[in-house]
Amino acid sequence: MSLSVKDLVVEIDGRRVIDGISFDVPDGARLGLIGESGSGKSLTALAILGLLPDGATATGSIRWDDTELIGMPDRELARFRGDDIGIVFQEPRTALNPIRTVGRQIAESVRIHTGAGKREARARAIEEAARVRLPDPESIVQKYPHQLSGGQRQRVAIAMALACRPRLLIADEPTTALDVTIQAEILKLLLSLVEEQGKSLMFITHDLAVLAQVATHGVVLEEGRVIESAPVSTLLTAPSSPITQGLLRDATATLWRPEGGDR
Numbered sequence: 172m173s174l175s176v177k178d179l180v181v182e183i184d185g186r187r188v189i190d191g192i193s194f195d196v197p198d199g200a201r202l203g204l205i206g207e208s209g210s211g212k213s214l215t216a217l218a219i220l221g222l223l224p225d226g227a228t229a230t231g232s233i234r235w236d237d238t239e240l241i242g243m244p245d246r247e248l249a250r251f252r253g254d255d256i257g258i259v260f261q262e263p264r265t266a267l268n269p270i271r272t273v274g275r276q277i278a279e280s281v282r283i284h285t286g287a288g289k290r291e292a293r294a295r296a297i298e299e300a301a302r303v304r305l306p307d308p309e310s311i312v313q314k315y316p317h318q319l320s321g322g323q324r325q326r327v328a329i330a331m332a333l334a335c336r337p338r339l340l341i342a343d344e345p346t347t348a349l350d351v352t353i354q355a356e357i358l359k360l361l362l363s364l365v366e367e368q369g370k371s372l373m374f375i376t377h378d379l380a381v382l383a384q385v386a387t388h389g390v391v392l393e394e395g396r397v398i399e400s401a402p403v404s405t406l407l408t409a410p411s412s413p414i415t416q417g418l419l420r421d422a423t424a425t426l427w428r429p430e431g432g433d434r
């Protein structure tokens with residue numbers, strides 16, 4: 172299953188915020204969307220998921236294999252979300268319900284997307300918690316989100332997204348809210364899960380050092396346009412645009428230091 176975005180334009184209240192973006196995520200590929208704040212990364216993800224804010228319109232084409240997602244009725248799109256395309260957001264707190272145990276929330280994901288019964292879904296929730304390497308899965312599923320650390324909450328959000336076995340996982344700055352060591356652990360986890368299950372990944376970040384750890388190809392955005400699209404190794408060694416050169420200079424030194432970099 173592959174995703175193909177062509178000439179995507181998003182307008183919000185008459186302002187063109189995405190201005191003709193095209194890129195592909197072939198089956199099993201790991202693509203990064205990278206750019207500074209406001210360059211249009213999140214809106215591109217939301218357009219793919221059919222979750223644009225009120226007042227926003229999308230034109231162009233977003234195809235999932237042979238199916239056009241732009242203009243698809245919301246009810247049909249809802250089936251795509253989760254079943255085919257999963258999402259993990261930056262701040263796991265917003266993805267989790269504070270008054271339900273994490274096990275129940277993972278189980279709900281399982282139930283909605285597999286039709287499993289309650290008991291089976293509860294057992295699956297423990298398996299999914301173990302899969303994202305949460306400690307002591309049998310007891311952690313009985314906890315509430317506030318009883319977990321930020322990194323553990325992000326593991327729960329990843330478990331919920333993957334419980335539906337989507338073909339493509341979209342991760343929008345999933346580690347930005349976490350401190351550096353936890354960030355590295357979550358990136359490693361995401362990468363191993365995606366590779367293990369042969370999924371495609373679309374990873375959104377403003378940090379080229381983070382992108383280098385998870386993606387093989389990068390699409391650089393600026394003001395809603397694609398500025399450069401190249402293998403990550405090229406972006407790291409021979410970035411052609413000033414924007415990418417700036418991203419390379421800013422790359423987080425703690426995680427990865429560009430050779431000969433001036434920081």
Ligand SMILES: Nc1ncnc2c1ncn2[C@@H]1O[C@H](COP(=O)(O)OP(=O)(O)OP(=O)(O)O)[C@@H](O)[C@H]1O
Binds near residue numbers: 207208209212215
């Ligand atoms: N709900 C909204 N209403 C109006 N304008 C919006 C809305 N959401 C985003 N925008 C505008 O669209 C542009 C792209 O925003 P987007 O959130 O996609 O950027 P981004 O690259 O994801 O940034 P960040 O890294 O800060 O999340 C920005 O100019 C932003 O101001």
